Amino acid sequence: MLVNQQHFRTIWPKFDDGKAMVQVIDQTRLPHVFAVADIASLQDMVHAIKTMQVRGAPLIGAAAAYGIALAMEESCTDVQLSHAAITLVAARPTAVNLKWAVDRMLARLQPLPLQDRPRAAWAEAAVICDEDVLLNQAIGQHGLEIICQQVRSKTRTLNILTHCNAGWLATVDFGTALAPIYAARDAGINLHVWVGETRPRNQGASLTAWELGQHGVPHTVISDNAGGHLMLQGQVDMVIVGADRVTATGDVCNKIGTYLKALAAYHGDVTGARIPFYAAVPSPTIDWTIEEGVAHIEIEERHADELIWISGKLADGTIASVNVLPSDTQVVNPAFDVTPAKFVTGIITEHGVFAPDQLREMLECREDA
Amino acid sequence: MLVNQQHFRTIWPKFDDGKAMVQVIDQTRLPHVFAVADIASLQDMVHAIKTMQVRGAPLIGAAAAYGIALAMEESCTDVQLSHAAITLVAARPTAVNLKWAVDRMLARLQPLPLQDRPRAAWAEAAVICDEDVLLNQAIGQHGLEIICQQVRSKTRTLNILTHCNAGWLATVDFGTALAPIYAARDAGINLHVWVGETRPRNQGASLTAWELGQHGVPHTVISDNAGGHLMLQGQVDMVIVGADRVTATGDVCNKIGTYLKALAAYHGDVTGARIPFYAAVPSPTIDWTIEEGVAHIEIEERHADELIWISGKLADGTIASVNVLPSDTQVVNPAFDVTPAKFVTGIITEHGVFAPDQLREMLECREDA
Numbered sequence: 001m002l003v004n005q006q007h008f009r010t011i012w013p014k015f016d017d018g019k020a021m022v023q024v025i026d027q028t029r030l031p032h033v034f035a036v037a038d039i040a041s042l043q044d045m046v047h048a049i050k051t052m053q054v055r056g057a058p059l060i061g062a063a064a065a066y067g068i069a070l071a072m073e074e075s076c077t078d079v080q081l082s083h084a085a086i087t088l089v090a091a092r093p094t095a096v097n098l099k100w101a102v103d104r105m106l107a108r109l110q111p112l113p114l115q116d117r118p119r120a121a122w123a124e125a126a127v128i129c130d131e132d133v134l135l136n137q138a139i140g141q142h143g144l145e146i147i148c149q150q151v152r153s154k155t156r157t158l159n160i161l162t163h164c165n166a167g168w169l170a171t172v173d174f175g176t177a178l179a180p181i182y183a184a185r186d187a188g189i190n191l192h193v194w195v196g197e198t199r200p201r202n203q204g205a206s207l208t209a210w211e212l213g214q215h216g217v218p219h220t221v222i223s224d225n226a227g228g229h230l231m232l233q234g235q236v237d238m239v240i241v242g243a244d245r246v247t248a249t250g251d252v253c254n255k256i257g258t259y260l261k262a263l264a265a266y267h268g269d270v271t272g273a274r275i276p277f278y279a280a281v282p283s284p285t286i287d288w289t290i291e292e293g294v295a296h297i298e299i300e301e302r303h304a305d306e307l308i309w310i311s312g313k314l315a316d317g318t319i320a321s322v323n324v325l326p327s328d329t330q331v332v333n334p335a336f337d338v339t340p341a342k343f344v345t346g347i348i349t350e351h352g353v354f355a356p357d358q359l360r361e362m363l364e365c366r367e368d369a
Numbered sequence: 370m371l372v373n374q375q376h377f378r379t380i381w382p383k384f385d386d387g388k389a390m391v392q393v394i395d396q397t398r399l400p401h402v403f404a405v406a407d408i409a410s411l412q413d414m415v416h417a418i419k420t421m422q423v424r425g426a427p428l429i430g431a432a433a434a435y436g437i438a439l440a441m442e443e444s445c446t447d448v449q450l451s452h453a454a455i456t457l458v459a460a461r462p463t464a465v466n467l468k469w470a471v472d473r474m475l476a477r478l479q480p481l482p483l484q485d486r487p488r489a490a491w492a493e494a495a496v497i498c499d500e501d502v503l504l505n506q507a508i509g510q511h512g513l514e515i516i517c518q519q520v521r522s523k524t525r526t527l528n529i530l531t532h533c534n535a536g537w538l539a540t541v542d543f544g545t546a547l548a549p550i551y552a553a554r555d556a557g558i559n560l561h562v563w564v565g566e567t568r569p570r571n572q573g574a575s576l577t578a579w580e581l582g583q584h585g586v587p588h589t590v591i592s593d594n595a596g597g598h599l600m601l602q603g604q605v606d607m608v609i610v611g612a613d614r615v616t617a618t619g620d621v622c623n624k625i626g627t628y629l630k631a632l633a634a635y636h637g638d639v640t641g642a643r644i645p646f647y648a649a650v651p652s653p654t655i656d657w658t659i660e661e662g663v664a665h666i667e668i669e670e671r672h673a674d675e676l677i678w679i680s681g682k683l684a685d686g687t688i689a690s691v692n693v694l695p696s697d698t699q700v701v702n703p704a705f706d707v708t709p710a711k712f713v714t715g716i717i718t719e720h721g722v723f724a725p726d727q728l729r730e731m732l733e734c735r736e737d738a
Binding site: 307337 | 400567569588596629630701
């Protein structure tokens, strides 16, 4: 997508004078500074993942793949390959995509003669990135169809509400929840996005607002608290969010606060007219082994500091963090919540859009094939 | 209530060496600094109200009454009385209690001979304060009965969720939504309060957490986004909030985000068992002229800066504000929302607790009397 009118992905390799490295957009400095970070070694990549210079499940997978490629530049022995795999997986132990990407790299590289491993690693990492982009573009096209249906029933700008960041910054390009929005924008549809700031980490305020702004998509930031009011007042036409996990029955596990937006969409505007609520995800995000999301998805409890300290830019331009709580206040910080399928209109995937109770059809189609 | 084991109200007069003044807890410096501000003149009081050193509807009313008393110390002419009234009302033009208190002071003082006005002004301001305290204590007692009912059905600590600050800091003492909680604590009931941080102004994180902590009430701060998740997980037994206005039909207008918590309470825990949702208000907060809250209560739109800048304490102890948005981001900041009566279990008032559809009974009783 665009940054200062120039096309960027979130991650790419760079080969200069025989030296191979990786470059990434440093997400810890957004939205105040746009900076590209050089990742010259496995160690650099582990650091980038740990410190969230790169974040978002699909992007972390791509970063891990390139981490293996960088490791192969140092040495291409089996020992080095195992070391790289273990170190990368330990960088964010709960990230499913990271483990998936590392396993895929191992499966590709282990059978090869040592001298072939570096080139194959760079090539496989590039394929992982390109596949992510294609997947997200397909999600964008299926989501675009739904947006077009909504547009036909409206005579004014279409207002879409999103939560957190499931945009291109969370992936290699295009994003998941924002892919349909970018596709609609490119198709000339008159739309506007409500962006919830997404406390406690403020991914909406700092990342979603930034990337929509760079790509020229009209948007307005609101407190997370304001979403229900706007829906009741008829100012939201549909909701599209991403998801970290979707159950076989269509329960949606996503960033904390998603459930409250889904409830408000379900109760709709002042006339009670329901507002469609969609989660956009690549199909591997669907966990076919789980049916009861609220009871069976374990919710990650994150550090209290995320709520206690807020980072931003002081009036003099310095980046700093301020403590917003009385000292010694107890904090609980669940990172995700589960929206029961009852409140979900549909799941947008690369294979099409499915109502929660029809999600299994996707699996059956793929098993038939 | 208690601050560092000492009893405080939010506002009180001080008479020293023939010089009369008012002291208030400076709420702009909480939670990081507990400081008492001296208010020595009408001009000081106008400044304290404007800068929100004192805030919360009942407290602003009391502050305005003392503002009139301070003005009478300077001069007790009719001109001075009118000047004081106009200046105070203009300090926060939308605050209903402020106008109410000023009108009451005028009605009391205007008929009096000039030399009697100062003493009468100090006495009337004190009565306004004491009445507020009695009202809140009555709310506390009626709310306590409901809490006791809940306790009887639980075998563990009772978990109450609140939003924003409707505590003693918003009143002269005891608070509205927190009055039942303080009463329950004093009655030895084993309870714990979930405090939503209440973006964008963070009144939950900075004021409610602070006052509960000072009074020794166990509490935990959560992001506003986490309330729904906790309810679904069965970790909330009841919700008590304040309100800025309640309609004759029981619609509750309160701090933005209240509606989302009410929806989550309505849908309850994973078994669907509804969680009781109460608003605690003094009866003058009920607007008998309005029936349809969502359609007919105008919602104040506040400045974008409240969302853009967050104030807190830097690591070195300095108080500072940080900007959390990309530059030039558009912001919408509605300050309140309306929770339709359908989602409200009851309204706790000084006259008792009423289901929304029985609220008119209170009016009828009082008309009969």
